Amino acid sequence: GKGLAVLTSGGDSQGMNAAVRSVVRMGIYLGCKVYFIREGYQGMVDGGDNIEEANWSSVSSIIHRGGTVIGSARCTDFMKREGRVKAAYNLVTRGITNLVVIGGDGSLTGANLFREEWAGLLDELLENNKITKDQREKYKFLHIAGMVGSIDNDFCGTDMTIGTDSALHRIIGAIDAIVSTAYSHQRTFIMEVMGRQCGYLALVAALAGEADQVFIPEDPVPNNWVEKLCKRLQQERKSGQRLNIIIVAEGAIDREGKPITAELVRKVVVDNLQQDTRITVLGHVQRGGSPSAFDRILGCRMGAEAVMALMEASPDTEPCVVSLDGNQAVRLPLMECVRRTKAVAQAMADKNWDLAVQLRGRS
Numbered sequence: 001g002k003g004l005a006v007l008t009s010g011g012d013s014q015g016m017n018a019a020v021r022s023v024v025r026m027g028i029y030l031g032c033k034v035y036f037i038r039e040g041y042q043g044m045v046d047g048g049d050n051i052e053e054a055n056w057s058s059v060s061s062i063i064h065r066g067g068t069v070i071g072s073a074r075c076t077d078f079m080k081r082e083g084r085v086k087a088a089y090n091l092v093t094r095g096i097t098n099l100v101v102i103g104g105d106g107s108l109t110g111a112n113l114f115r116e117e118w119a120g121l122l123d124e125l126l127e128n129n130k131i132t133k134d135q136r137e138k139y140k141f142l143h144i145a146g147m148v149g150s151i152d153n154d155f156c157g158t159d160m161t162i163g164t165d166s167a168l169h170r171i172i173g174a175i176d177a178i179v180s181t182a183y184s185h186q187r188t189f190i191m192e193v194m195g196r197q198c199g200y201l202a203l204v205a206a207l208a209g210e211a212d213q214v215f216i217p218e219d220p221v222p223n224n225w226v227e228k229l230c231k232r233l234q235q236e237r238k239s240g241q242r243l244n245i246i247i248v249a250e251g252a253i254d255r256e257g258k259p260i261t262a263e264l265v266r267k268v269v270v271d272n273l274q275q276d277t278r279i280t281v282l283g284h285v286q287r288g289g290s291p292s293a294f295d296r297i298l299g300c301r302m303g304a305e306a307v308m309a310l311m312e313a314s315p316d317t318e319p320c321v322v323s324l325d326g327n328q329a330v331r332l333p334l335m336e337c338v339r340r341t342k343a344v345a346q347a348m349a350d351k352n353w354d355l356a357v358q359l360r361g362r363s
């Protein structure tokens with residue numbers, strides 16, 4: 001059978017295990033020899049025990065676990081050609097020519113580069129007598145398929161990334177817990193949530209958690225935000241509300257690009273309204289714990305689709321990223337999605353927030 005390997009790279013997220021499980025089982029079902037690559041690209045560069053054949057039962061009892069059981073890492077070796085030559089050697093000598101990468105835009109960029117260089121990497125290995133002519137010929141094409149695991153929902157081309165829904169559950173659970181204690185003491189709580197440059201988690205959590213105010217990177221506050229915020233909080237209290245909840249995305253900014261931090265907001269509320277105000281920074285709790293049903297199913301569906309894409313690939317098939325479009329798992333050109341995702345980051349850096357939001361939407 002064909003050699004197929006799966007790895008998780010970059011930041012972890014809930015639901016990655018479901019995706020790994022699905023890749024392994026779909027691969028075996030379709031007659032492939034399937035391998036885990038542990039610790040992301042580092043395991044591919046280092047080889048040895050990091051690359052291990054998987055079987056049907058080696059992925060049982062992982063779907064309910066958060067994170068990734070095969071490990072993830074950032075890998076500087078893979079950023080250099082020398083590292084990628086080693087990685088190619090480790091794949092070729094095991095007969096692996098199909099690779100599923102679960103990670104963020106960085107990991108997918110690396111995968112694409114690796115595929116582009118593949119023929120050259122094999123030539124180098126052949127010249128140095130590391131592989132045979134037969135191996136050079138037999139494994140001359142590398143096929144890759146990507147899936148995005150990220151709690152931030154920050155990737156262009158997919159409605160949801162694997163992990164976002166679980167992170168939302170964590171945030172909503174925390175808001176509900178905070179609300180009950182805030183009610184007792186008539187407090188204002190400021191909650192900082194993750195998302196890097198993407199305000200999705202903050203915005204949706206604010207809606208679902210009945211927050212009074214939300215600060216996100218894509219909608220920088222105007223100069224008179226302090227006045228507006230204080231007026232709103234006062235109004236809510238006057239109308240009988242015993243507490244206030246304010247959500248601050250970790251990347252929130254004002255129109256000059258200065259960070260709006262939880263501490264800054266707290267100071268504003270305390271100085272102007274003298275409310276009893278506390279900060280809760282959710283941090284890595286958001287990335288942990290059991291994946292939601294949605295993320296498990298998403299991982300399953302995307303994993304199966306990724307394997308099918310690889311099995312159907314011909315030498316000139318463009319690498320794809322498996323995405324969710326509506327309620328369908330679809331294949332999109334990997335590099336186009338990566339380019340759009342990078343264009344969003346650039347638009348944010350250029351303070352062109354409307355463009356960023358537009359680029360994030362469906363094409």
Ligand code: ADP
Binds near residue numbers: 073077107113
């Ligand atoms: P993410 O995949 O979550 O965006 P990173 O950007 O940290 O996370 O990328 C994860 C890993 O992917 C890096 O540590 C590196 O090994 C690999 N990688 C990222 N960008 C490249 C690149 N341009 N070329 C080669 N490898 C890359």
